[in-house]
Amino acid sequence: MNNNKSSMLLKESVLKKFLNKMKSLFKKEEIVEEIKIREEINKNNDKSETTSRKREFFDSIRVEENSEMFYLKIKLENDEVKAIDLTDEQIDELQKIYDKEIEEKKNKIIKIKNTLVNGTNGQG
Secondary structure: OHHHHHHHHHHHHHHHHHHHHHHHHHHHHHHHHHHHHHHHHHHHHHHHHHHHHHHHHHHHHOOOOOHHHHHHHHHHHOOOOOHHHOOHHHHHHHHHHHHHHHHHHHHHHHHHHHHHHHOOOOOO
């Protein structure tokens, strides 16, 4: 009877080891699958973030409808054209461009100051 008990305990022990091994294998497979899913999600997030950054970049460099005025502004800044030679309409349009640039730079400075003072990302 002692042999029988000992063989039963041995079989039970072997069975437990086998079941534990199977559980750990399935658990590892689940973990690997979860890691793969997370990597795929991260990859998709990276793609959308890259797309968003590209879109922001292209929006920031988009030439506005009045590209002739920007060209004229560049020529004026490079002394290729004199302000005295410009028409009143051209001066008014250039003034609008300069005012817009000044406003954008002021806003950028305010954002940077807020970031430095508050330690935020320019959101406060």
